[in-house]
Amino acid sequence: xxxxxxxxxxxxxVILLSSLMVITSKNPVHSVxxxxxxxxxxxxxxIILHAEFLAMILIIVYVGAVAVLFLFVVMMxxxxxSLDKNNILQYxxxxxxxxxxxxxxxxxxxxxxxxxxxxxQILVNPMIKFENLTNTEAIGSILxxxxxLYFQLSxxxxxxxxxxxxxxxxxxxxxxxxxxxxxxxxxxxxxxITMVDPKSNEGVDI
Amino acid sequence: xxxxxxxNLLHLFFIVGLCLLIFVPLLLGVVIVLFADRKIWAAVQKRxxxxxxxPFGLFQIPADxxxxxxxxIIIPDGSDxxxxxxxxxxxxxxxxxxxxxxxxxxxxxxxxxxxxxxYIFAMSSLGVYGILMAGWASNSKYPFLGALRSAAxxxxxxxxxxxxxxxxxxxxxxxxxxxxxxxxxxIWFFIPLFPMFxxxxxxxxxxxxxxxxxxxxxxxxxxxxxxxxxxxxPFLLFFLGEYINILLMCAMMTIMFFGGWYPxxxxxxxxxxxxFIWFLVKMMVIFYMISMVKAFVPRYRYDQLMRLGxxxxxxxxxxxxxxxxxxxxxxxxxxVFS
Numbered sequence: 001x002x003x004x005x006x007x008x009x010x011x012x013x014v015i016l017l018s019s020l021m022v023i024t025s026k027n028p029v030h031s032v033x034x035x036x037x038x039x040x041x042x043x044x045x046x047i048i049l050h051a052e053f054l055a056m057i058l059i060i061v062y063v064g065a066v067a068v069l070f071l072f073v074v075m076m077x078x079x080x081x082s083l084d085k086n087n088i089l090q091y092x093x094x095x096x097x098x099x100x101x102x103x104x105x106x107x108x109x110x111x112x113x114x115x116x117x118x119x120x121q122i123l124v125n126p127m128i129k130f131e132n133l134t135n136t137e138a139i140g141s142i143l144x145x146x147x148x149l150y151f152q153l154s155x156x157x158x159x160x161x162x163x164x165x166x167x168x169x170x171x172x173x174x175x176x177x178x179x180x181x182x183x184x185x186x187x188x189x190x191x192x193i194t195m196v197d198p199k200s201n202e203g204v205d206i
Numbered sequence: 207x208x209x210x211x212x213x214n215l216l217h218l219f220f221i222v223g224l225c226l227l228i229f230v231p232l233l234l235g236v237v238i239v240l241f242a243d244r245k246i247w248a249a250v251q252k253r254x255x256x257x258x259x260x261p262f263g264l265f266q267i268p269a270d271x272x273x274x275x276x277x278x279i280i281i282p283d284g285s286d287x288x289x290x291x292x293x294x295x296x297x298x299x300x301x302x303x304x305x306x307x308x309x310x311x312x313x314x315x316x317x318x319x320x321x322x323x324x325y326i327f328a329m330s331s332l333g334v335y336g337i338l339m340a341g342w343a344s345n346s347k348y349p350f351l352g353a354l355r356s357a358a359x360x361x362x363x364x365x366x367x368x369x370x371x372x373x374x375x376x377x378x379x380x381x382x383x384x385x386x387x388x389x390x391x392x393i394w395f396f397i398p399l400f401p402m403f404x405x406x407x408x409x410x411x412x413x414x415x416x417x418x419x420x421x422x423x424x425x426x427x428x429x430x431x432x433x434x435x436x437x438x439x440p441f442l443l444f445f446l447g448e449y450i451n452i453l454l455m456c457a458m459m460t461i462m463f464f465g466g467w468y469p470x471x472x473x474x475x476x477x478x479x480x481x482f483i484w485f486l487v488k489m490m491v492i493f494y495m496i497s498m499v500k501a502f503v504p505r506y507r508y509d510q511l512m513r514l515g516x517x518x519x520x521x522x523x524x525x526x527x528x529x530x531x532x533x534x535x536x537x538x539x540x541x542v543f544s
Contacts, residue, residue, distance in 0.1 A: 006210060029342060033289070036335070053381075056324035064331030067360055068338070072354070075342050134320045136381055179509065 004048050011044040025133045036067045053136045224316050228305050236449045237267045242490075243497050250501035256361030276443075277438035282344055285435065294440040297336030297447035301454065304329035308457050309384045311467045311481035322383035323371055326458065327364075330413065333362045333451065336431050337422065340444070341543035344435035352431025355508065356415060356422035362515040363412040370406040373399060373530045374462045387466030389541070396463035401462045402526055405519055407495070410455040411514065414448065416496060418503040419511055452496065456489040464488045501513035 021034040039062045046055035075095065133141070143151055198204045211218075216346070221422020241264065248255030256263035281287060307322040309315035312382030319325060334357050377382060377399070389395075396403045412419040423431030433444050446509040460466060465488075507515070534540040 003210065003214065027286075029286075029289075033339070052319060052321045053324070056321050056328050059328040060324065060331055064328065064334070064364070065361065068334055068357060071335075072337055072357060075338070075350075075354075134381075136321060181513070 007049055008045070011041045011048070015041045024174075030070070032067065032071045032074050035070070036063055039063045039067065046169060051135055053134075053139060223251065225283075225306075229302060229492045231409070232302065232305060232450060232453070233446075233454055236446060239453060239493055240267045240449060242493065243500070246494065246497040247501050250498070266313055271442065271509045272422065274442035278365055279438045279440065280435075280501040282346060282435045284345040286343040286345065289339050290435075291440065293336050293340035293343060294436065294443035294447070296339065297333060298443040298450070300329050300332050300336065301447040301450035304454050305450070305457075307383055308461070309387065309466065310457075310485045312384070314482065315384065318382065318384060321381045323375065323386070325382045326383075326454070327368065327371065330451065330454070331360075331364055333447070336444075336447065340436070341432040344432075346435055348428045348430075348434045349432045352428045352434070355428075356432060358514075359415070359419065359421065359511060360413055362512060363409045363519070366405055366515065366519035366523045367413060367526055370402045370409070370521075371462070373398075373402050373523070373526050376527075376531055376534060376540065383461055387468065388459055390465040391468060394463065394468075399463065399526075399530070402523070403459070405523055405526075406459065408464070408514075409519060410459065411496065411499060414451045414455055416452065417500040418506050420510060421508050424505060453489070456492045456496070458483075459492050460485060460488040464492070 018034040018041070020036040022031045022038065025034060039058060041064075043055040043058045046052070046058060049114050196204055244266075245255045245263075246493060256266035257270050259265040281290065304326050306316045307319055307325050309318070337356045338353050339361075341349040341351075341356070344350070374386065374395060378386045380386070382391075411417075415422050421431075422428070423433065428434070433441055436444060467485045469476035469479065469481075469484050531540075
């Protein structure tokens with residue numbers, strides 16, 4: 001048993017257990033935290049495969065940004081509702097349906113894949129074309145040349161999704177007091193203070 | 207399994223020893239930096255600062271630390287106890303873990319991985335979980351509000367920090383921290399990339415919840431923010447994590463903008479001094495600046511903070527990425543092409 005094999009078993013055990021906990025734990029915040037643990041150990045698996053760039057990107061993007069927003073929303077929910085036992089049966093049919101679809105897709109893919117042992121070298125060492133490069137350089141040299149179209153397309157899709165969600169949630173409410181930074185900065189001594197000499201019993205005009 | 211452990215036992219002890227070699231000076235550094243912070247703050251306000259315990263008050267910080275160790279740990283009744291205790295541990299562990307890749311001198315680094323910058327960025331972006339978990343698990347209003355503020359703040363400023371790092375990396379052509387320092391042998395990056403240094407400096411203040419961006423723990427509004435319900439040892443761990451993160455940001459600025467271990471001028475009296483001393487001196491100078499900011503800048507309002515992050519720094523750093531890459535490309539300066 002080598003060190004990398006041992007760490008593989010540790011990481012994958014934690015992944016399996018924590019992803020089980022994601023769907024079984026009653027508290028949604030615990031679910032999200034277990035999801036984060038799953039992502040984190042997934043990054044560990046990437047490191048065993050010497051794909052350290054992917055591992056770090058997984059942590060930065062999924063754990064550091066996406067899951068934070070997840071947790072952010074879930075934390076503000078009143079989670080006592082989901083503790084109700086009647087809810088579990090309510091979601092059982094749709095959950096069962098999704099599960100069956102997913103498993104049948106997996107089976108179809110596995111049946112149609114031939115495990116050809118002749119190209120095992122490529123599976124073990126996929127970077128054969130990029131012998132002396134770090135895997136950041138290897139990914140960059142493929143992503144920005146061969147796959148530039150897909151890369152740009154996915155970027156545009158994300159941009160459209162972002163703009164769409166902003167447009168959908170943008171609403172201007174009446175009667176909200178807003179701060180105008182420019183008018184605050186434009187204020188000066190002369191425009192804001194006037195000296196008056198009020199006479200008795202007459203007061204000041206405002 | 208047992209064979210594996212016994213074979214690698216020596217190697218394991220070696221690595222643990224190296225980790226202690228980082229950890230112990232780091233703790234010492236935190237003590238020095240905390241002391242300096244309080245003394246500088248006091249000096250700006252014409253006070254004396256800590257001056258009773260030990261010579262010049264030097265033992266004040268260890269005395270405070272001991273006090274935290276021996277106090278009772280108070281657990282709020284309605285809290286989620288597991289997460290409540292994981293939160294401070296996570297914060298301090300992540301802060302220390304990031305130091306594994308910091309090169310303080312040529313070839314003196316625990317782990318010289320070739321995605322060093324990304325590793326530090328990942329560790330500092332994970333830091334937000336400690337705060338979120340603390341705020342939620344305390345089951346109390348002020349910590350929760352503090353945690354929400356802090357999470358939003360850290361995620362916002364991480365974006366601009368990311369783009370600043372990208373501009374620096376474009377001038378280097380590698381993600382390795384030692385390579386970044388080697389690229390500054392002739393000119394330190396804070397000269398050509400001065401605006402980016404300013405953006406990074408201010409974002410680093412926001413990222414580490416330092417004044418003027420310490421809104422998560424604004425005393426006048428939120429008591430002590432996410433750490434309101436913490437006492438004794440867990441509080442100490444938060445405190446430790448915070449200061450180690452500040453030191454980490456100083457080290458990052460030293461590596462990315464101030465030429466790491468290189469002396470300012472490469473002539474006789476300067477280049478005889480070992481590199482790690484230059485590294486520490488540069489870190490201390492940057493910490494002095496951070497400390498002075500704390501002393502004389504008033505706290506930002508929360509909407510001002512968000513405006514600064516999203517409407518000023520994000521466009522500015524995006525523009526800087528475009529301009530820097532254009533300059534590197536058209537003047538044929540990019541290290542990748544040469």
